[in-house]
Amino acid sequence: MVSLKTTSHLSVLEAVRRHTQADNPSAFLALNRGNDVFTVPGTDGVIIYRRTGRFLVQFGGPFCTVDAYENLLERFVAHAREENLTLVAVQLQRPDATAYAEHGFTVNQIGASWAVRIPEFTLRGTRFMQLRNKISRAHRNGLVVAEVDAERWYEALGDIDQAWLSGKGEEARPLEFLVGEYGGPAQEHRRLFLGTIEGRPVSYISYSPVFGSRAGWMHDLSRRVPGGSPGLMEAINATAIETFRSEGTEWLHFGFTPFTGLAPENEIPGHSRAFQWLMHFLWEHGAALYPAQTQLSYKEKWAPDTVLPEYVAFHGGASLSSFAHIFRACNAF
Template sequence: MSIGTFAVDGGDTVFGALRAYGDNPSAFLAMNEGKEYFTVAGRHGVIPYRDTGSHLRQSAGVIASHDGQEPLLRAFTEFAAQRRRKVVATRLRRPEAELFSRCGFTVNQAGSSYSVYLPEFRLGAPRLADLRLAVSRAWLAGLQAAEAADEDSAAGPGEEADGRRVFTGRIGDEVVATVTYLPVFGTRPGWLHHTAHRAPGAPRGALEAVGLEAVRVFAAEEAQWLHLGFTPFAELGAQYELATASVLAARLLRLAAERGEWRHATAGRLAHQRIWDPHLVQPGYLAWQGRAAAGALGELLRLAKSP
């Protein structure tokens, strides 16, 4: 078996695999977060990862055809062992969690992800009253929302070229809110809410007003889904656990969700997701090798602090 790993400028090889096999809504984000990509000669597919010194940190699972995922993941764990590293993976959906479980990983539910089906989104729906109120406050304050031109975007150089889209809210000439979205391929194609920034002093509802403009644009383009992202510690339930779950890790995760400081760190994110009355709520998983859960939980805490 010939294996290879290459740096972030892998170009068409990486994004070709993403378009062909990237079914996880966070797959594009994982490509951006990864510093290196793992491949096996003769096999289609890629695993983006980052070497943290003790772990190979992976996100959103294996980007490969269904029958190619398990061989690629097993090769990746062998590669990690050769480098004296353990693999830890976050933002896994149920099918990816089951894959990691089959390959010998400990797997626990670590949160939930939320998605809106755009063809059925109606702002006038009774359950969207809080969203309407938030948006109306921003409008009354004079906020104007639109997709940003390249020169107005808060994204870094070249980011629009990789598919990222940026929407802003302005009051006069001042940008007071910015939301970025990443493309999603696979069985639920559309856009992933990536980052959001609200300037100090911006009116309440500014981010919701910008998000509503993005929904209007995406729906006009006949996009299918708006994925609001994965929230650590959200809606944990014993019914979602796999047979390879750690009982101790499950207790620690629920303790953090109920009492820990991370409950406050993720509360705002969860409130923003729920205000959109998502059509689909899915459990998200954390996977790691071996018994020691400390390193894996550390990765989840890091994720909880990220935008």
């Protein structure tokens, strides 16, 4: 077991880039600073996780070769058992979910990720009239969108972050782990689109690379100053889509949103019915925990044509304490 702080981010990136059998669109988040990395000598692959108290919260499934998958997973389970720690894995894709269920985990759908195929995407038609109007309004209010070198704008990005967080209330905390970031050694692989009005930075969207059969970019970390012009984020994303289209990019992913895309047919045999009920309850009433409906509303503006169910796996039975520690690993409280 080694820490990402002492492991070359390039070795983790290589594992994420090459081992995409589960097609996790959020896989690049494995390179977030603060993550820990579990490895087994002689095994080609890594497991990404964070420890919170007596819990290990794993991100995605093992990023490894197919023939190393079972060994790496079993060794990680053994490591948790030896340390008397409770293991929970989040943002598993369907192949991961099936494998974890076969290894004795209780596996439930926790949400979904959403994606648009860029070559077929267009903002024409009545369906997108409101979206086009918001984008036009932002530009009429002076918004200028450009792709920029993030390293030259860190101070401005920090100012936007602070204004955005202040607008969320005194108890608001910046999320981590399952949310992207900027800066650090992995920044060279991301792309940043910045919105300015009269030269003042007012909003940005960071895009992370996506590997696998739906390769492209993921609409990741995004922030805007509160109280500004409507349509800032929509205008930035529309600009990014046209840039990606000109480069021949196939897919734009909108990332994972918990409690969304829930469907009975997505559940794995042996899942917890109580936890299934909880996910539906939080979709309806859990805005204080996470604003899933607001997040999905933004994603649905772009008419995503692909919905990918994502899963949580509990070593043993599903438990509220394990579920809570996922949010603790994300710095939600």
